Amino acid sequence: MIARLLLLSSVILASGCTGIRPAREPLCSEMTRFANAIEPGNEARVELCVDWGPRCADGAEAASQPVLASRRCEDGGSVPAAKFCDYLLQNSSAEFPGGNFGAALSCLGGYAPGKYLDHEWKHARVGTRSMPGTEDGVDVDIDYASATKDGPALLRIEVKAKRPPFPDDVIRSRLERDDGRAIPSLSGMGACSALSASPMFNGTTFEASYPEGAWVICDATVSGQRVRATATVLRYLYHASMQRPMAARRIDVTLAKSAGEWRITAWEDHAIDYAP
Secondary structure: OOEEEEEEOHHHHOOOOOOOOOOOOOHHHHHHHHHHOOOOOOEEEEEEEEEOOOOOOOHHHHHHOOOOEEEEEEOOOOHHHHHHHHHHHHOOOOOOHHHHHHHHHHOOOOOOHHHHOOOOOOEEEEEEOOOOOOOOOEEEEEEEEOOEOOEOEEEEEEEEEOOOOOOHHHHHHHHHHHHOOOOOOEEEOOOHHHHHHOHHHOHHHHHHHOOOOEEEEEEEEEEOOOOEEEEEEEEEEEEOOOOEEEEEEEEEEEEEEEOOEEEEEEEEEEEOOOOO
8 A cells, every 4th residue: 555544533532632752662663673674775765744634634534524633654665664654653643743753863863852842843854874773784864844834744764775795705715715725806797697798708808817717706686684695606717719718617605694794505516518
C-alpha cells in the first residue's frame, strides 16, 4: 500500500488526546529497524502528514465523518517503509507536529526530544551518516515543514543504503596463501560477461603488463544486510597461440560477515579446459 490514513473523529477525541512522548524509545528502535531493512544500493522514505483538522484525509474519508485530526503516511511501495508508516500513524501527534520532528531528530544522536515539543518549526532538514544503531553506509535524512494556511505539516524520513566495498582483501589473502606468493594483481571488474570489452584484455598490452597472469573479481555483490557477499574470481593467462588472455581458473566465492570480520564460507575452485 502506498498511503495509509488515520482519522480522529470527535467521538474518539472525547476520550483524550495523546501527544508524542519525549522518550527516545520506541520511536528510535522503529526508525533504526526501518533504516537497517533497506538493502545496499537502495533507498526508501516515509512521508508523514499530520493535521489538527481534515487536510491529511482524502475527500471521501473527510466527508464521511467529522474529522478533528488526520494523519496520512506514504511509503512509496517499500515494505520496510510501510511497516514504519504503520507505527507512525499510531504513534505521532497531530496536535503538536513539531514534536514529531523533534522526536525523530533525537534518534540521530545528540538531540534531546523534549526540547523540541513546543518549538515552532517552519522548515528544517537534518541528515547523518552515523545514526546510532544503523549499519555502516546507511544515511538518514529528516525533512520537516510545518503547517501553513496552504497545507498541513509534513515529516519526511529518507534512508539511503550505500553499497559497501567488496572485501577483496580477504580473497587476496586466500589466494596468496594457496599460491605461496604475493598476488601481483587483483582487479575488481563489473559483470563477468563484460570482461572481453575491457582494455585490460588487449592481447599485446596484457602480456607485457601481466607476465604471470592476472586475477580478476567479477559479478561481486554484497547483500543480506551487508553480511553476505559472493563473487567469481578468474585467473587469466596469456595464450600465445590464441594471441590473447584466456581464463585458466574459475573460483566461486561466498563470504559472510561475523563480529565485524569477513570470512570465506565457500571456495569452489575449477580449472578451465579449452581447446586452442
